[in-house]
Amino acid sequence: MMIGKVRAFVALVAAAFSVSPLQAATPDWNRRVAATPEGGWLIGNPAAPVKLIEYASYTCPHCAHFMAEGMPALRSRYIATGKVSLEFRQFALNPIDLTEGMLVRCTATPAAAVALGEKMFADQDRILDRAPDQSQAEALNKTPEAQLHTVLARDMGLDSWATANGLRPARVKTCLADLQLRDRIVAIRSQAVKTYQIQGTPSFVLNGKRLDKTVTWQALEPQLQAALP
Template identity: 35%
Template sequence: MSIYDFSAETLEGKAMSTAVAADGGYLIGNPDAPIKIMEFGALSCSHCAEFSEKGFPKLRDEYIASGRVSFELRLFLLNMLDMPSVLLATCGTPEAVIPLSEQFWGWQPQMFTNLQANNDAVQQAASLPPEKRFGGIAQVSGMSEFFASRGVAAAQGATCLADTAKATKLAELNEKWSKEFDITGTPTFFINGNKTGVANWEELEPMIQKAGAR
């Protein structure tokens, strides 16, 4: 499967499509699965990147592919880097959001390298009005180039980055999640609606198994 083909992820002969959850998340796997995992993750979060590398492949290929586990990703906003990255990650089809997010977490160290090398430009971009700020940060950090190389055309990305109405809705949704689910950091995981209190795969996997996943 090409990295540009996000219509479905095929695992063990099964097509894994993506659904947009009622409250703004992106869900893969059997929507009627008895074990439902939800992650609040920020694209700028290094611990989220660690989970993406160490845990998500096994979660996807073994547990979600079995049909007994579903996974919902809710992209959370922690700092000024998250709004432009979420606007770009959600700029295309719903099917692209989770694959793009996972790839972004793998690329994240390069983003931080770019930011350190261009600190003055970052600060200048951060001071711009919102309709220009997100695009400025995306350009300086390398986000725009990253997403363009994965199917989000430059013009399409620029339009999404200038969408202040969507940015406002994302910020409002973020505030709602923060209060409703008591999100104080990322990643935060829930299993069947219960907050796990763990933030890494080594501790999460036994909890998934205890819930009945094999």
């Protein structure tokens, strides 16, 4: 009798803690973020049959609009299925862009970089409200190269914005003075121009082919659907 009770209890516990094969085999692809050799961040299934690259600028209004309008649907309808991956690559347009990109690369993990970049897009209007005017820009042109991004971040409040969003002040200071970090961002842009003839933002590359006249979610989604296996 006692042995039977023990067996019944063991079976009950095993059932309570079991995971069905379907549950075990369904990863949360939106939480899978990895750095790529090309300098971007890949969100989703690295073996997805449909591979989308977005080139974007943190100071680009159309990019911020796409982030607000298209990213939720892209994540929920496509990346979550494991059939589509998104690689975000920065296409820097100006010194503010470079400064923001350097701050994003101060983060500890690729997932944190993506999250901070998305926050930058969400706060874009507020950040750019403090962009340099003509006289400030002229003064910045005289700033030594090694100090440019530190001064720009201070004047625009980007350094305090970064610390308010989780970066340590010492880390911010180090990253803004790291010209190799800046050069890496410049190299991503140069490679985009060379490989895909990217000229503006946002620009999308789908399975190795640049998509022309595609800057909105309404224009992009039908092309994603057509590419699905």
